[in-house]
Amino acid sequence: MSGFLEIKDSCTGCGICVKTCPVNALSINDVKRAVVSEDCTLCSICVDSCPFESLAVHHSFGGNKEELAKYSGILVLCEMRNGSPDRSTFELLGEARKLSAGEKEVSVLVITNDASDAAEKLIQAGADKVIKAVHASFEHFSTEPWNSVLTHVINEDMPEIVLAAATTTGRDVMPRVSKSLDTGLTADCTELSIDPDSGMLMQTRPAFGGNIMATIVCDRTRPQMSTVRPGVMKPMEPDAARTGKIVDLEVTAEMIKNRSKVLEFIPTAGDEVDITEAEIVISGGRGMKNPENFDLLHDLAHLLGGTVGASRAAVDNGWIEYPRQVGQTGKTVQPVTYLAVGISGAVQHRVGMQSSDVIFAVNKDRDASIFEFCTEGFVGDLFEIIPALVKEIKKRRG
Amino acid sequence: MKFVVAVKQVPDTAEVRIDPERGTLIRDGVPSIMNPFDTYALEEAMKWRDELGGVVTVITMGPPQAESVLREAISMGADDAILISDRAFAGADTWATSHTLAAAVKELGDVDAVFFGKQAIDGDTAQTGPSVAASLDWPQITFIGKVRDLNKDSITAERYVETGTQVVQAELPVVLTILKDANVPRVPSLRGKMKSRKAQIPVWGLADLALTEDETGLNGSPTKVVVTATPEPRTGGQIHEGSTEELVAKLADLLLGEGSEA
Numbered sequence: 001m002s003g004f005l006e007i008k009d010s011c012t013g014c015g016i017c018v019k020t021c022p023v024n025a026l027s028i029n030d031v032k033r034a035v036v037s038e039d040c041t042l043c044s045i046c047v048d049s050c051p052f053e054s055l056a057v058h059h060s061f062g063g064n065k066e067e068l069a070k071y072s073g074i075l076v077l078c079e080m081r082n083g084s085p086d087r088s089t090f091e092l093l094g095e096a097r098k099l100s101a102g103e104k105e106v107s108v109l110v111i112t113n114d115a116s117d118a119a120e121k122l123i124q125a126g127a128d129k130v131i132k133a134v135h136a137s138f139e140h141f142s143t144e145p146w147n148s149v150l151t152h153v154i155n156e157d158m159p160e161i162v163l164a165a166a167t168t169t170g171r172d173v174m175p176r177v178s179k180s181l182d183t184g185l186t187a188d189c190t191e192l193s194i195d196p197d198s199g200m201l202m203q204t205r206p207a208f209g210g211n212i213m214a215t216i217v218c219d220r221t222r223p224q225m226s227t228v229r230p231g232v233m234k235p236m237e238p239d240a241a242r243t244g245k246i247v248d249l250e251v252t253a254e255m256i257k258n259r260s261k262v263l264e265f266i267p268t269a270g271d272e273v274d275i276t277e278a279e280i281v282i283s284g285g286r287g288m289k290n291p292e293n294f295d296l297l298h299d300l301a302h303l304l305g306g307t308v309g310a311s312r313a314a315v316d317n318g319w320i321e322y323p324r325q326v327g328q329t330g331k332t333v334q335p336v337t338y339l340a341v342g343i344s345g346a347v348q349h350r351v352g353m354q355s356s357d358v359i360f361a362v363n364k365d366r367d368a369s370i371f372e373f374c375t376e377g378f379v380g381d382l383f384e385i386i387p388a389l390v391k392e393i394k395k396r397r398g
Numbered sequence: 399m400k401f402v403v404a405v406k407q408v409p410d411t412a413e414v415r416i417d418p419e420r421g422t423l424i425r426d427g428v429p430s431i432m433n434p435f436d437t438y439a440l441e442e443a444m445k446w447r448d449e450l451g452g453v454v455t456v457i458t459m460g461p462p463q464a465e466s467v468l469r470e471a472i473s474m475g476a477d478d479a480i481l482i483s484d485r486a487f488a489g490a491d492t493w494a495t496s497h498t499l500a501a502a503v504k505e506l507g508d509v510d511a512v513f514f515g516k517q518a519i520d521g522d523t524a525q526t527g528p529s530v531a532a533s534l535d536w537p538q539i540t541f542i543g544k545v546r547d548l549n550k551d552s553i554t555a556e557r558y559v560e561t562g563t564q565v566v567q568a569e570l571p572v573v574l575t576i577l578k579d580a581n582v583p584r585v586p587s588l589r590g591k592m593k594s595r596k597a598q599i600p601v602w603g604l605a606d607l608a609l610t611e612d613e614t615g616l617n618g619s620p621t622k623v624v625v626t627a628t629p630e631p632r633t634g635g636q637i638h639e640g641s642t643e644e645l646v647a648k649l650a651d652l653l654l655g656e657g658s659e660a
Binding site: 023038039041042043044045047048057059081082140141142143144147167168169171172173174175176178179180182183184185186187188202203206207208211212213214215216217218219220221258259260261262263264265266267268274276277280304322323328329337339347348358360362366371372373374375376377378379380381384385388389392393396 | 409411434435461485488489491492493496497519520521522523524525526527528529531532533536537538539540541554557558559560561562563564565566567568569572578579616619620621622623624625626627628633634635636637638639642643645646647648649650652653654656
């Protein structure tokens with residue numbers, strides 16, 4: 001165990017901590033004092049539970065300081081969509097600039113079949129160096145070549161931090177890179193900072209369905225790698241005066257070796273909105289009662305330029321298609337405005353939408369849990385409110 | 399065909415409650431379940447076994463009580479199961495977990511495909527599947543919404559990505575992660591339940607997998623949790639009650655960004 005759980009003299013043996021331990025490592029001994037077994041994983045969940053503040057976790061950060069010091073700078077993996085860097089890449093560059101505090105070099109790796117104007121945009125958005133890996137076979141994301149290029153660049157450049165978006169691309173390739181380089185990876189981070197004492201990257205992420213926030217370090221190996229939830233970090237304003245280096249990477253035969261191939265890419269049809277990209281999401285739940293009633297929400301969404309989402313109950317009842325499901329077994333959305341209609345607000349739904357800027361809720365049950373965390377709640381019958389709302393908005397717009 | 403499904407026993411996060419005074423998780427009485435996403439992985443493996451012949455072996459890494467999810471999998475139709483359990487495995491992050499699972503897949507030998515759920519609902523990392531693929535040096539297809547074809551040489555599957563659908567073909571052996579869209583899991587049969595009660599489930603530990611304490615569990619994990627905290631609760635805002643007209647006027651103000659700030 002690297003570190004230990006300290007049980008201070010103020011312990012009264014009340015036993016509260018015993019119940020919080022996920023690995024049953026705590027017990028109360030004969031003299032009414034908590035004792036910890038070797039099963040303790042230092043997860044620190046018990047620490048907050050103690051009413052007497054008698055528990056503390058002490059970590060011993062390992063790692064060979066000289067080895068770790070060989071790594072410097074931040075590398076961002078650029079994700080291309082329709083020939084341009086995705087919004088999530090600009091968010092990562094903004095965050096990388098913040099973490100660098102003017103001291104660490106920020107590089108960005110572009111893997112593409114055509115990077116004509118990407119480099120300029122990436123420099124304006126905060127990159128000091130753009131590494132381009134261009135090859136005809138890099139039209140579509142594929143695990144093995146991306147892994148090969150990334151591990152090559154990391155081995156050459158030795159960045160101390162690597163950031164990728166927590167998209168289907170980042171979450172596919174980064175665990176592979178983590179294993180290839182035998183270093184740690186933290187998934188879906190929502191907050192990053194540098195610990196002023198140790199210089200370690202503190203990586204904070206939600207777990208247990210958003211019920212707890214865990215802060216994770218990678219102390220013994222480099223680089224420290226995170227995938228970062230899209231829509232959370234802020235891009236910087238593009239700065240046309242910024243300058244940077246552009247490096248063309250030689251793509252070797254080894255890098256394009258691949259045991260899988262993309263046969264076809266079928267883009268989502270234009271009228272199907274990706275609910276994770278929408279600024280306004282209007283979701284219906286069990287209270288919608290049938291599929292036809294979802295037309296009410298589509299009308300409202302159309303008026304407001306938003307899109308329609310749903311709770312699991314509505315999807316399981318077959319009222320609306322699964323790609324629109326918000327929540328733990330569906331998608332996570334963080335729009336500017338989220339309107340929950342006839343949704344009780346169970347925790348599985350909540351974790352998929354609680355990061356929205358504002359949450360409005362319409363529900364006829366005053367005791368629905370959605371009213372405990374929404375920004376503004378409306379107690380009433382949705383079948384009266386929504387049609388009247390559509391009329392009202394049309395009227396105000398003339 | 400020889401298929402392996404990796405499942406995880408998780409606390410039912412829907413039942414997790416927060417102690418309002420201390421702001422900590424109350425785990426007392428929270429039931430443990432099979433990770434819901436893993437049921438789609440299991441169904442997909444069984445579907446192709448039924449079509450092509452072969453066996454589905456379910457594995458899990460966890461404490462002794464995790465055996466119950468293996469019995470559940472057998473009751474649903476899996477052929478056999480192995481519990482990967484050792485004190486040395488506790489506290490593993492995704493690197494150490496996948497290192498250990500990959501050792502078990504190697505020990506099984508001649509496996510054609512390993513199926514994972516998209517992610518586990520407690521950790522929500524989605525990292526273990528791809529990391530096992532890397533450990534085995536096999537190709538991988540993640541976020542599969544539909545398996546189009548599976549034969550003794552290759553798999554063709556639809557990956558659901560942000561902007562559309564990627565149709566990917568990969569050589570076997572392969573590691574797959576499966577979405578809810580792929581299928582509807584079968585329910586346990588009476589025969590399955592009988593079989594699951596009688597099933598002998600071997601336990602594989604550190605020595606069986608020829609691993610050391612330095613590459614497993616907390617010791618083998620490059621990442622460690624240093625702080626856990628409950629997020630700042632989103633406190634309930636204003637609740638409006640009244641006539642439909644009043645409610646609609648207020649809601650329209652808010653949605654159109656009028657009134658309230660003025």
